[in-house]
Each structure stands twice: as C-alpha cells, then as structure tokens.
Amino acid sequence: MAHNEIWTPTATVAKRVREVRSRRGWTADELAKAMTEQGVKWERSTVAKLENGSRQNISLTEWLTLAAVLNVGPMHLLLPIGDSDDQYQVTPERTDRVEHARGWVRGYWPLPGANIIQYQGEMPEEEQGRIHLPPAKERADRINGIEASIAQLSTALQHLREEDDGKH
Incomplete structure (x- = not known):
C-alpha cells in the first residue's frame, strides 16, 4: 500500500497471506488444501478471492488457521509490516498508527x-x-x-x- 494509506484488517491479512504464500512457494491450491487439512474447508477460489480483495471478511478461525498453516504469528498477518507511521483501521470508525495498534494487539498498552x-x-x-x-x-x-x-x-x-x- 502507498505511504499514508489506511490499512484495513482484511486487506492487510490478504496482502500478508499473498506475500507469505509466495515466499513459501505455495500455489493458491496448496494453501487451500493445507487449510482444509486443518479443518477449514477452503478452495483455490477462496484464496484467490481473499488475495484479490473481493472477499471482505475472514473469520477468527480462518485467520488463526492461516497463521498456523503458513507458520507465522497471527499478529504478523493481521497488522502490516513496515512503516509504523501508517494508519491502521482498528474499528470501522477508528484508525490509529500501526505501531499503536501493534502494541494494543500484543496487549502492551490500551489504545490512545x-x-x-x-x-x-x-x-x-x-x-x-x-x-x-x-x-x-x-x-x-x-x-x-x-x-x-x-x-x-x-x-x-x-x-x-x-x-x-x-x-x-
């Protein structure tokens, strides 16, 4: 995303899944099969819809399962990696700096x-x-x-x- 763009949770997960999947050398079909093996029935099209932005939400179970099968901390799928001055959409009506959101998700501090x-x-x-x-x-x-x-x-x-x- 461009600097100063607001990161939304689902868009961030989609971007991070695409990045990690690519680094792992996995196809969308391989990720879908790994998800299904862990009890979350996904198809290649589910991965594609998430990654191309046509899927607007994922469940907590899907998010945690994605983190498990991709071998990445759940927080590192949920929050962007990079410029901590960027904004993150904590709720539909509230944004905060990524570094504040990251500390809040970790349980380090409350939101400002x-x-x-x-x-x-x-x-x-x-x-x-x-x-x-x-x-x-x-x-x-x-x-x-x-x-x-x-x-x-x-x-x-x-x-x-x-x-x-x-x-x-």
Missing part, C-alpha cells in the same frame, strides 16, 4: 485515550503493571510518551490506594 485502569483490570494479574512504551523516533516524543505513562500509572496507583482505603 482509553482508560488504563479498566484495560489493566482485564489482564492476567502477573501482567498488570508492566510498562511498555510505544517506540518513538524523536527524543521529545519519547519523553512525552514516558510522561503520559507516568501520569496514567499515577492515576492507577491512586485508584488502587483509594480501593485499599475503602476496604479498611
């Missing part, structure tokens, strides 16, 4: 503007409180990111202290 307390409350306990910062190309951006993380953590700490005070 989200409630960090709610977000961390749904994490496994052993992962709560870990700090992951989005990469920054400029020192000032890195400083701003760290300051924003400190503010979010301070709010989360205050919330936890208030909960503890309410229990006593």
